Amino acid sequence: MRLVSAQDFDLRREVEYGSAEQNEAVRTIVKAVKEEGNAALLRYTERFDSMKLDAAALRVTQEELKAAYALVEPSFVAAISAAAENIRHFHTKQKRNSWMDLQPDGSLLGQIIRPLKRVGVYVPGGKAAYPSSVLMNVIPAQVAGVSEIVMVTPPATGGKAGIDPYILVAAAEAGVHEIYRVGGAQAIAALAYGTETIEPVDKICGPGNIYVALAKREVYGAVDIDSIAGPSEIAVLADDSANPAYVAADLLSQAEHDEMASAILVTPSEMFAKACQAEVARQLAELPRKDIASASIEQYGAIILVNSIEEGIQVINRLAPEHFELIVKEPMGYLGLVENAGAIFLGPYSSEPVGDYYAGPNHIIPTNGTARFSSPVDVDDFIKKSSLIYYSKEALLENGATIIELARREGLEGHARAVEIRLRQEGKAGGNDGNE
Numbered sequence: 013m014r015l016v017s018a019q020d021f022d023l024r025r026e027v028e029y030g031s032a033e034q035n036e037a038v039r040t041i042v043k044a045v046k047e048e049g050n051a052a053l054l055r056y057t058e059r060f061d062s063m064k065l066d067a068a069a070l071r072v073t074q075e076e077l078k079a080a081y082a083l084v085e086p087s088f089v090a091a092i093s094a095a096a097e098n099i100r101h102f103h104t105k106q107k108r109n110s111w112m113d114l115q116p117d118g119s120l121l122g123q124i125i126r127p128l129k130r131v132g133v134y135v136p137g138g139k140a141a142y143p144s145s146v147l148m149n150v151i152p153a154q155v156a157g158v159s160e161i162v163m164v165t166p167p168a169t170g171g172k173a174g175i176d177p178y179i180l181v182a183a184a185e186a187g188v189h190e191i192y193r194v195g196g197a198q199a200i201a202a203l204a205y206g207t208e209t210i211e212p213v214d215k216i217c218g219p220g221n222i223y224v225a226l227a228k229r230e231v232y233g234a235v236d237i238d239s240i241a242g243p244s245e246i247a248v249l250a251d252d253s254a255n256p257a258y259v260a261a262d263l264l265s266q267a268e269h270d271e272m273a274s275a276i277l278v279t280p281s282e283m284f285a286k287a288c289q290a291e292v293a294r295q296l297a298e299l300p301r302k303d304i305a306s307a308s309i310e311q312y313g314a315i316i317l318v319n320s321i322e323e324g325i326q327v328i329n330r331l332a333p334e335h336f337e338l339i340v341k342e343p344m345g346y347l348g349l350v351e352n353a354g355a356i357f358l359g360p361y362s363s364e365p366v367g368d369y370y371a372g373p374n375h376i377i378p379t380n381g382t383a384r385f386s387s388p389v390d391v392d393d394f395i396k397k398s399s400l401i402y403y404s405k406e407a408l409l410e411n412g413a414t415i416i417e418l419a420r421r422e423g424l425e426g427h428a429r430a431v432e433i434r435l436r437q438e439g440k441a442g443g444n445d446g447n448e
């Protein structure tokens with residue numbers, strides 16, 4: 013892991029997300045699925061997932077869901093349901109209610125909250141299966157009250173045919189019934205535009221690799237999306253009170269996700285930086301997914317030396333990482349300075365995987381600097397709001413002239429007259445028509 017100064021490090025890797033070829037490939041896939049439906053979906057599934065399917069095999073059956081239980085350990089079922097409970101508890105706190113304000117003049121103003129009707133959730137599964145992402149997608153949608161939740165996930169994981177049984181059990185435990193075995197950009201396009209087999213959705217949520225992230229960006233507008241939750245990222249700001257072995261382990265926990273994942277240590281201590289560097293090398297050699305993790309560390313990993321913890325936080329705010337661990341003496345004292353980070357982990361025992369699996373907050377978190385303006389998936393992702401205006405006669409008579417004034421200053425006579433006709437009818441004149 014290379015040591016660099018903050019000045020020598022490109023803190024905004026956003027600039028070009030994905031290579032030109034990846035962007036072009038995704039545009040082609042999305043267009044083909046939009047135009048050809050199942051034919052393109054099945055063609056790309058064969059090309060990228062090495063699975064030759066016919067349309068009838070796209071949907072996972074209830075028998076398959078039941079059969080998956082025989083393939084997983086009871087301890088897994090217990091663990092996933094304990095995690096689900098924490099995640100549900102956390103997300104229930106985010107629920108919003110509709111509200112209405114009765115005004116003294118008898119008018120009523122308010123906001124009506126309704127769940128989205130049909131949402132698509134992407135559960136990644138190319139290199140590794142992510143049953144935890146089933147819960148992180150589905151539970152907030154359920155808490156919001158979404159009635160149709162459609163799940164898509166690759167038909168093969170790590171080169172092995174079939175949806176991972178742990179994903180199917182997590183889906184069954186979460187109560188998802190409509191599941192399709194399709195992944196990558198083609199799955200996102202199918203959810204957005206629909207095919208002969210898959211009904212289109214209103215919104216797509218969920219993380220994925222670069223092809224999934226680019227496809228979500230491509231279909232945005234036809235449907236809503238949560239955020240761009242692409243290859244995982246971790247930034248740790250630690251001083252020499254931290255344990256280098258813990259910090260190295262946390263950096264590698266995200267590097268092992270993807271060759272494009274990024275793991276960055278920021279520290280004011282050169283001695284700590286070198287200890288961490290040695291630990292990363294030592295632990296990396298023993299990691300089963302060392303090929304992926306070392307590609308990620310080599311290309312996107314770095315140890316950035318800063319002069320102080322405050323300067324370190326400025327670096328973090330520029331990076332706007334998906335996950336930020338702050339492992340310094342008295343971390344709580346610095347919390348107010350952190351402006352841009354998807355999820356903040358404080359102190360030596362809040363290891364990133366605690367958040368990935370169990371604590372309760374969502375692990376689908378914006379990446380690639382987008383934590384500057386977007387947030388982890390939550391219940392708000394699955395609702396929409398309608399404004400409510402009930403104006404009483406008294407309120408219109410009282411405020412009509414002001415509205416007419418504003419309309420005429422915008423040159424919109426039709427707007428002015430829509431109010432004025434009522435004022436005249438009720439015997440109150442409409443003010444200056446702008447002609448005299």
Ligand SMILES: NC(=O)c1ccc[n+]([C@@H]2O[C@H](COP(=O)([O-])OP(=O)(O)OC[C@H]3O[C@@H](n4cnc5c(N)ncnc54)[C@H](O)[C@@H]3O)[C@@H](O)[C@H]2O)c1
Pocket residue numbers: 037060061135136137138139140142145166167194195196197219220221222223224241242243244269270273334375376377378379
């Ligand atoms: N940010 C988050 O919240 C978050 C959470 C969990 C996982 N992740 C990320 O999700 C990702 C999971 O990636 P994954 O690859 O294991 O699974 P994935 O399901 O995201 O992607 C697999 C799909 O990619 C497509 N694909 C593979 N190579 C392709 C190519 N050359 N051209 C076009 N399409 C291709 C295939 O169709 C395959 O089904 C990782 O990057 C991980 O870091 C992020």
Ligand SMILES: N[C@H](CO)Cc1c[nH]c[nH+]1
Pocket residue numbers: 142144145243244245266334368375376377
């Ligand atoms: N760290 C990932 C988010 O970037 C989420 C995850 C799922 N499983 C393990 N980790």
Ligand SMILES: [Zn+2]
Pocket residue numbers: 244265266269368
């Ligand atoms: Zn993770």
